[in-house]
Amino acid sequence: MKVALLSDCYLPRLGGIEVQVHDLAAQLGAHGHEVEVFTATPGSHGERHGFVEQVDGTSVHRMALRLPWELPVNPLAPPEVRRRLAAGRFDVAHVHMGVVSPFATDMADVALGLGLPTAITWHCLIERSQLAFRLTGHARRWARRGAALSAVSGVAAASVGGIVGRGAEVEVLPNGIDVGQWAPPTPHEHPEGAPVRVVAAMRLAARKRPVAVLEVAARARELLPPQVHFTLDLMGEGPERRRLERFAATHHMESWVRLPGRVTRDELRERYWASDLYLTPARLEAFGIAALEARTAGLPVLARVGTGVTEFVEDGVDGLLAKDDDALAAALARLVADDTLRGQLAKHAATSPPRQSWPEVVAMAEAEYARARSMR
Incomplete structure (x- = not known):
């Protein structure tokens, strides 16, 4: 399966989403999948403007602009990412959402607009941005368009469910650990x-x-x-x-x-x-x-x-x-x-090892990708 992982933040920035998306890419690759990452984070040497580099064996598309404080924001990225996703013949897109994720929000619309099976995972509790999500209606619209929605824990899934409304299933796709x-x-x-x-x-x-x-x-x-x-x-x-x-x-x-x-x-x-x-x-x-x-x-x-x-x-x-x-x-x-x-x-x-070992999490991610494909 060819998988596109789309996230505002990625290495070399350090944080929960950055490390987890990197590790997920590596683990999916180890299980035989072809993975590419699209991010608004510049590379360690300032790579941006669509530059593609190899990070630990994964192709990373640096869709970053030159902005103050290296903010991972690029409202100009959707057309080029749309072209690359279409040309790349991906099987599924996996979008990773944080508290404020303008790039990932755009990428969810791009992937769904292409008819690409799309999984969307929230890595945050959205209480502080709940009003914004309700006003924009992004999550409800994604659910109606057939995205497979998930969050990293039960409490986070309940938080997402509060903005999606009835009828939309929000699964738990936890972070993984070696x-x-x-x-x-x-x-x-x-x-x-x-x-x-x-x-x-x-x-x-x-x-x-x-x-x-x-x-x-x-x-x-x-x-x-x-x-x-x-x-x-x-x-x-x-x-x-x-x-x-x-x-x-x-x-x-x-x-x-x-x-x-x-x-x-x-x-x-x-x-x-x-x-x-x-x-x-x-x-x-x-x-x-x-x-x-x-x-x-x-x-x-x-x-x-x-x-x-x-x-x-x-x-x-x-x-x-x-x-x-x-x-x-x-x-x-x-x-x-x-x-x-x-x-x-x-x-x-x-x-007593935790249930969130990478083999278990990869199997759950694959199940989410299958769910996304069935919903499309």
Whole structure:
């Protein structure tokens, strides 16, 4: 099958959609499909204006304009992408939607206009853009025209269903993970008497709530007796860094909180294997790729209920789920202090692979492509 993956964002930008679309392309290719990517993100050397480059064996069409801050937007792209899709004799188009996705929105219309079987997957919770979707009617129109709609989690699918309306089926097509790559090579043992190592990884942007990570940690520190210690490593980069540094300084957290910045996936994996807990306070989390990686690496995950993290973390089994930040701080304090419970959760996480392994996800993607073809 020849598949076109269409996304506003792609490597070298770093983020959930970027990495997942890249990995999906690689996994589909490994399963015998021919895959090409169309994106409004320029290449690492500024490739744009339709330049086609090879990225890890996949042809990537760089439909980017020269814009401030390298914004992945190109309202001029539809005619050329339409020509390339028609000439390429693709079997299916798979459009990847984020919170605001002008390029992907245009690409959905282009693919459907060509009569190409089209799958559309949302990687976000759309509460903040719900009004815009309702006013424009894009999702309803795509459903009427026969697109196969999906989202990366049940909570995200319900969010999309709210704008599509009755009669349209929104399936769950989760993000995938290479279990063998992330599973811990040896059972983790916490050194006796050492501080518990808590980790978090995210883009340091307000939507991800990085400041809440420090707020929750500070509250947990207050709940613990003085002789019980933990450290926190918050990995990632973004516009909230200075605010985080000021918060840590104001609350005298510099001795046990570290902000190492952006790290490679290999370094992130090594840090997970050497840590004890993973913390995410995100409220608008459609899935939570970093949390899935941490859980696969054998870390108990602390997260909020009502997010996509509940797709792969069960409360009291491989993590703890909390209703708000105060409850999250209490859960963090509980796991830092309770070595036995923390060990039980970690053992289950390390020995029970998540359902979102790439072979399973590729099979689900293929099913979505078959559904798109039947609906056309």
